[in-house]
Amino acid sequence: MADFSFPLLTATAAVPAIGAVATAAVPAAKRTAAKWLALLFSLATFVLAVVIAVRFRPGAEGPYQLTESHAWIQDFGVRYELGVDGIAVALIALTALLIPFVILAGWHDADPLESASDSGSAAGSNSRWRPTQGFFALILAVEAMVILSFEATDVFLFYIFFEAMLIPMYFLIGGFGDRAGAHGEEQAATQRSYAAVKFLLYNLAGGLIMLAAVIGLYAVTADQLGSGTFSLQQIVEARTSGKLDFGTGTERLLFLGFFFAFAVKAPLWPLHTWLPNAMGESTSPVAVLITAVVDKVGTFAMLRFCLQLFPEASSWATPVILVLALISVIYGALLAVGQRDIKRLIAYASISHFGFIILGIFAMTTQGQSGATLYMVNHGISTAALMLVAGFLITRRGSRLIADYGGVQKVAPVLAGTFLIGGLATLSLPGLAPFISEFLVLVGTFSRYPVIGIIASVGIVLAALYVLVLYQRTMTGPVKAKVEGMPDLRARELVVVAPLIALLLFLGVYPKPLTDIVNPAVDHTLSVVDKKDPKPAVRVDAVPGAGRPGHAVHDQEVEAAK
């Protein structure tokens, strides 16, 4: 096994890429075949992701494992360099896990409309552009690029995939949407393209600024190391050994260039406004793709690139970033409370959650960063559960407005039950996975910045508010007119939701497999940034089990001593 160097990481990205091409090539008439093909490829990718997780050795020597390295553009020092740490392994697993569910949930989202009868538009053929093959091929293309972004340890290589995934995403948002709402197909199409273009322009703007910083990085390394390099590991090593010194001003500028792009993608207040549009207008599976998968590249890149390339600038920017993240937490939650549209509500909730993730990353504690990584995974699963069930609901009624629903619980109890569990996960109920990550982020933030930790805790109450208000208005009360006769979840839909819920429960009770993988990577990151956890004020023997037997007696002694 030792000398067998199967390029596992490349393969994991190549399978969905090949799948995308293969799916796109299926003849137009064989739509069902294309769907199954796409599902098959996504499942194969998942198997490979599991193999990565199994072969990964937590705590082994060196920051990256399963590395691959080939020369690419030699003149500019660009290499095809892949490698994973525990954080990347967790996120690759999340991505590969969610895509099959996204495909299954969107099974009928890209079917051609039966007729133009349900919308008044006579324009017919050109009002809806939804070739089935394209839809599934684009999803697989996004998957391939996201996985490569998690794997790339060469900054330029990362940049290419980070940017390139905008193209398929753009078409997914602009080309496919929910059934037309009250204003008809024409209006819906306009809103969709607006959302798609907004998504694209925001992210392109971020990307352009990052490109400048990437070039700047090359210039500095070329200047100081003799030959320019984009290799993350080389740069980090050169920095620690003192061979490379960005200089304070340059480092800060470069940091800001990178961070800006990631903050748009994450998204961080006030760069968040593209997200509600994009998630609202796209179909639910695509919305899941955006918030649960693609956006995670932004927060992941903060951990991998911002902190490790520019540790000093990261510390310098921390106060501002923490405040922006805190604003995101509260602001996103308050806006979620005020939404009338189910999908926009979930989008704003995500903005609040991304605030938590960024808070955890920049708190610079092991709890904060492990929590943030777990948060990325758990938010992916919980939002997928909530958003996909919301999508099933919206498909049934043909409306995204909360006010159009009521009493669903009575007619479709399983749908309502799964929606509630998704909602409870979103509000971080203990027992479900998101609680663990949220608490870790809070405790990690609190131990260094108590005031910020306390204010962020208010987000817990607001989350309960927007989730329970949403549930109350849609699911409880008297049954509304068009809700009557709504069918409960079908078998395909249950296959999507049940595993997600099972996973939320499992990771809520036993997250150790995940923390075991993630913790060493976080320790490495923090050692690069040169930060140590604050020590507790009072030294207590914290070994598990210490002081347990007969501690009641001990208490008594303490009390007696007073």
Next chain:
Amino acid sequence: MENLIALLVAAPLVGAALLLCGGKRLDRTGAWIGSLFAVASFAVAAVLFADMLGKSAEDRAVHQHLFSWIPVGGFQADVGFQLDQLSMTFVLLITGVGSLIHIYSIGYMEHDERRRRFFGYLNLFLAAMLLLVLADNYLLLYVGWEGVGLASYLLIGFWQHKPSAATAAKKAFLVNRVGDVGLSIAIMLMFTTFGTFAFGPVLAATGDTSEGKLTAIGLMLLLAACGKSAQVPLQSWLGDAMEGPTPVSALIHAATMVTAGVYLITRSGAIFNAAPDAQTAVVAVGAVTLLFGAIVGCAKDDIKKALAGSTMSQIGYMILAAGLGPIGYAFAIMHLVTHGFFKAGLFLGAGSVMHGMNDEVDMRHYGGLRKYMPVTFVTFGLGYLAIIGFPGLSGFFSKDKIIEAAFAKGGTEGWILGGAALLGAAITAFYMTRVMLMTFFGEKRWAETPGAAAPGQQVQHPHESPKVMTIPMIVLAVGSVFAGALFSVNEAFVTWLEPVTSFAHGHSPLSATAITASTIVVLLIGVGLAWQMYGRKPVPAVAPRGSLLTRAARRDLLQDDFNHIVLVRGGEHLTRTLVYLDHSVVDGAVNGTAASMGGLSGRLRQLQSGFVRSYAVQMLGGAAVLVAATLLMRGV
């Protein structure tokens, strides 16, 4: 033997999973399955209790470590249980009363088509509540803490088609969440202070810690307790929670869940003992709430809401006692247990009345029911005597001790607290006599024939409830009568708890006899006043306008109105403004900045008017150029 502890939690959890995922197949047997798992848990508790009694007082605490839950750096959370005298007391109360109420519900929910789910939620509640009292660290306790909140949410809103039930459920969860934030901040403070949040090390280390830190932790724990135990200022949810089915009110909102705050404070005794300021806050909250709840209880015509006010008030007594430190902990828990018996019994009695009266809850439409429901009347009556502290019955022993301990606090504080507790006893006697008289005595204010019924009033044929309901009521009535005396023989209860909570005799400025005498006097005053107002003259079927205080008390002393105006309205305005600002200002500013740099918004408008596809082609073209360029570079 300690391996059985997990079984206590597991049994109802399996029941819940079975019932909630089991589907229609279990609809018919669901009620029995749910009750079976509850009784099984009680049986395990009994075995563990017998085992515990066989050991010497110092060796009774046992631990079961299951697995490492969240290990991240210095943050080590485990799933482990601790069963000592304090948790044992709760386990017996929860599983015992819980089993009785499961059985009662078989009759009460007989005609509800969703009863399988009802029993599933009840089982879920038991599991969460047991987790709460068995956890050996604060984070795991927090899981149970929010778990019971969830079960409470699901059960208050059980009749979801009623908008009032759904609203009440949401309100309960939200108000509780405010308290939960307190608990989570307390845990964070423990982590930064001690590096751990397991009971053992934290409570052992309080001696080395600054008082300021401990006060902060104590106040946060108090906030949590206020939420869960419906104490001022987070009490507003409990009255509305009566929207839930009555067995739920009996189990969750009277006997067990709402007393979790008392458990939390007693469990954290070592922290409070070393933080006198936090203790002062605790006793203040207790004293205010015991009067607040009692006053509200006097004004309600809805039998369940009157009892809810009473619950609030009685828990106020327990919180007060717990705030007194080692002179009060044991009495807080003793009152908690006796209250568990008589209040659960009273609620089940109220449920039995409602069951026989077409779910009528307005006591002004009751009257003279003692002839129609003799068993309910007797059991309810015994509960009534117990709660007002009739000499010899449970409440007499437990409440008397709390009043005595309050005086023993010493100084002006002692007089104020003792006075409040005495006044509370008088009001308790008043409102409970009022409930008793309006329900079971006097003329009947309901109609047996349609002709006699007032507009909007139902025709009633009151009848006694089936045995499956009356037997649990009888068992609880027996407990209400004898528990207090049993616990007081040789100070048995205090001796039992002392190894965990520690105990000190208080020195009251008044002698025990004087206090007992005064409680009996205030009791008689309260009963007499109520007799004067509701016994001697007929009760009007429509509520009179009432004094200013009565009207305020009917509206929960205006606290809800305050919440509504300040929090609900204010919040609505805030979110609406933010939604507007997000669209016009934040979005506009970012777009505007971009536009000034690159004509973005012009392009946006253009694209909106139908150039999407051409732009998309351009995009694709651009990407192709990019790829070509990188490939070319390689070739150069």
